[in-house]
Amino acid sequence: MxxxxxxxxLEFDVETxxxxxxxxxxxxxxxxxxxxxxxxxxxxxxxxFFPLVWSLEGDHVELMALRSLIPLGRAQLPDTLRIYxxxxxxxxxxxLRLMPESPRQFGLDGALPxxxxxxxxxxxxxxxxxxxxxxxxxRALSALKRSLxxxxxxxxxxxxxxxxxxxxxxLDGIAHAEVGPLFVVSTEPSxxxxxxxxxxxxxxxxxxxxxxxxxSLYRTxxxxxxxxxLSTKGALETDVDAAPVSREL
Numbered sequence: 001m002x003x004x005x006x007x008x009x010l011e012f013d014v015e016t017x018x019x020x021x022x023x024x025x026x027x028x029x030x031x032x033x034x035x036x037x038x039x040x041x042x043x044x045x046x047x048x049f050f051p052l053v054w055s056l057e058g059d060h061v062e063l064m065a066l067r068s069l070i071p072l073g074r075a076q077l078p079d080t081l082r083i084y085x086x087x088x089x090x091x092x093x094x095x096l097r098l099m100p101e102s103p104r105q106f107g108l109d110g111a112l113p114x115x116x117x118x119x120x121x122x123x124x125x126x127x128x129x130x131x132x133x134x135x136x137x138x139r140a141l142s143a144l145k146r147s148l149x150x151x152x153x154x155x156x157x158x159x160x161x162x163x164x165x166x167x168x169x170x171l172d173g174i175a176h177a178e179v180g181p182l183f184v185v186s187t188e189p190s191x192x193x194x195x196x197x198x199x200x201x202x203x204x205x206x207x208x209x210x211x212x213x214x215x216s217l218y219r220t221x222x223x224x225x226x227x228x229x230l231s232t233k234g235a236l237e238t239d240v241d242a243a244p245v246s247r248e249l
Contacts, residue, residue, distance in 0.1 A: 005029050005036065005090070006097060008110035016108050020120035021133045024091050025081075026113035034068040034076075036088045039147035040154065040209050047216035049077070049086040051223065054155060054164055054183040061159045061183065063151055063209075069171070069227040071178045077226055092140035098148075106141055154198070154206045158185065161194040169220070174227045184217065185210055 006029070010016045024030045035055065043052055043063070050065040065088050068075045080086040090097075099105040113120070121133030130138065158164050164183040171177045185191070198206045 005033050005094070006109045006111075009097070009100060010108045010110055012107045017123050019095075019108060020122055021095070021131075021137060022113040022120045023117045024087055024094055026116040026118070026120075027094055027111050028114050029109070029111050030087075030091045030094050031115075032072040033091060034066070034071060034073050036065045036067060037062050037090055038065045038088045039063065039144055039151040040205055041143055041147035042089050043209050043212035043216075045085060046088060047212040047219075049080045049083070049219060050216060051220050052213045052216040053167055054158070056181060056183070060152070061155045061164065063155050064182070066179075066182070066223065069169075069174060069177050069179055069223060070230060071176070074176075075223070075227040075230045077222055089140045089144040093137045093144060096137045096141050098141065098145060106145075150202070150205060151209075154202050154209055157198055157201060157206075159183075161198060163191050163194050163198070170224065171227075174224070175230075177227060185213055 038046060038052065040063075046052060046065050050067055053064055053066055054061045055064045067073060067080065084092075095109040095111055096106060097109050099107055121131045123131060123134045125131050163185055165186040167182045167184045169179060169182075171179070195207075195210065198210075
């Protein structure tokens, strides 16, 4: 998965296990994430909040949630900032993260909370059981890991079967928009036979992912409106913390 959200990887050991965990929006990386890797397990629920599209990352494609068209998350929709379930699993788990070279292993990101919204929680209680905060984040990380391989396989198949086409976003009137090449599933009639091939290879999960993707594109309009509303310099300086996710650990 792309590492732009992360700063550094810390192995999980006795020393790092002493760190406290904070609510997601306590971390700058979470607040400012505009394009976030997501997985099939969360696609349908996230489709109610963001466009789900694909980004070309090196020699492979990644499924992404587009949270903002302007860098540093400056044009996120207010409702997605207030609702915990609008956070992708990767952000729910932060600063817990999967090891880049081996997603079977996990550790912590080196980022520290710059604007803590709560007092934080230890990873382990004095009785050496998991704290509630650690349990919440580990569950999110586990769900992410379980769906990661399938998501990557389906995404790559969509690319190899030439079912993806570059997304033409109408960015006129939007100052400071910064969106790299993104891809959506083509609606051309010729795609039908390849969609059937995708279904035979990956089953219902692939079809549900494509359906969630198509539903999610209806969130493009509100995202464009939010970005156009931040066209002035003063608006672009608005703090994304105006409506933080309120779930405490």
